[in-house]
Amino acid sequence: MRVAVIGGTGLIGTRLVGRLVDAGHSVVAASRATGVDSYTGEGLERALAGADALVDVSNSGYVDERGANEFFYASTLNLLTYGAAAGVRHHVALSVVGTDRLARTEGGYFAAKAAQEQLIRRSGRPYTIVHSTQFFEFLATIADSATRGGAVRLADASVQPIAADDVAEVLAATATGAPMLGTIEVAGPERFHLGELVRRHLMRRGDPRRVVDDPLARYFGTELDEDELLPGPDAQIAGTRYEDWLARPAVRVA
Template sequence: MRITVIGGTGLIGTKLVRALREAGHDVLAAARATGVNSYTGEGLSDALEGAEVLIDVSNSSYTDEAAAQEFFYVSTINLLSYGEAAGVKHHVALSVVGTDRLARAEGGYFVAKQEQERLIMASGRPYSLVHATQFFEFIRNITDHAVRTGAVRVADVLVQPMAADDVADAVARVSLGQARYATVEYGGPEIFSLTELAKIDLRSRKDDREVAPDPLGTYFGARLASRDLLPEATATIAPTRYHDWRLRRPLVDAVE
């Protein structure tokens, strides 16, 4: 099967391209680095020629609402239009568990992601949306974002994170099946408080700063209820546990 992965050189895209190629598929990694720009349309026609499946795991470098909305709106319209012209049979996009709740609570980037999903659902094209929980690989970023005057104050919320490898596998499985015309959720095998996970991350770095839940704290600007970042009970559970993932990457942590 010929598959085009938009954002194919990023964290998830790289893993996804590798997994699909190992499964015997003809996969094109499409990104600005390879001469394909979903926002301007540069290289899209050639990238989608003969593709049966288009997978969008691209991301915006903009976090403010206006710029992120502009990127996702224009890029998604381009992908849907060029995909239809190329005869793409399945449009798959990766998004975030709780996008609607995050959009209501914080706006900004998540409003843009919600609009991306709406465009795809309203397009009339065969589609599947994959919602994943937070990646293990981003826990450090979440922790560092919560540092306040030498201490760490994190939102008093629960998270169910998953490994990026498992996210890529989930997207691959959905992409190789029939279009769902729906959203499919995936989450990790364990539920943590964000406080607990931040403490584990800091201690792994030999950092003994105090970590505490802040009832008034926000998650990247969003004020959330405790379970807003968790998937539904019907979500598919990924296999990799956080402790096992950490054991596989000590050398990476040593140089970060």
């Protein structure tokens, strides 16, 4: 099977490409680093030629609604258009648990992700959307985005994070399976209070920043209710716990 991974040199893409190759599939790792830009369409015809499936794990560099929406709309429309021309039989997209709820109540980045998903659903193309909870690898970025005056100010919310390796495993199985014409959720096995997990993570890294639970804090510009980042009861639960993830060797990303 031939699979094109859009964002194939990033955090998830690198792991996904490795799993697909190990399973004997032909894989194209498509990203700007390899001369493919889904936003402009550059290199897409070549990258998708002969592909049975494409997996979109690309992301916007913008977290505001306008910037993110511009990226996701143009990129997804290009992928759908070039994918149809190439005869791609399965369009897989990675998104975020809670997107639909947060898009309705808060807008912002999540509204852009919701619009991306709507493009895919209404395209008439065979698809599967994978909603994932936050990655363990993303904890430092969460802390950095919430740092104000030397303190990390985090919303009073719960999370059920997942290892990037586990997300890649689910995506590989999804891409090589039949289109579901719907959405699946994946999450890690443990539930944490967001502030407590980030505090614990920073301590393990020797980071001296103080973590403050702040009811007014925003999550990448978005207000959170306590359970808005949690998966539903039918989510697939991965096996890697936080301590297990810490013990794994780091994976280099291009």
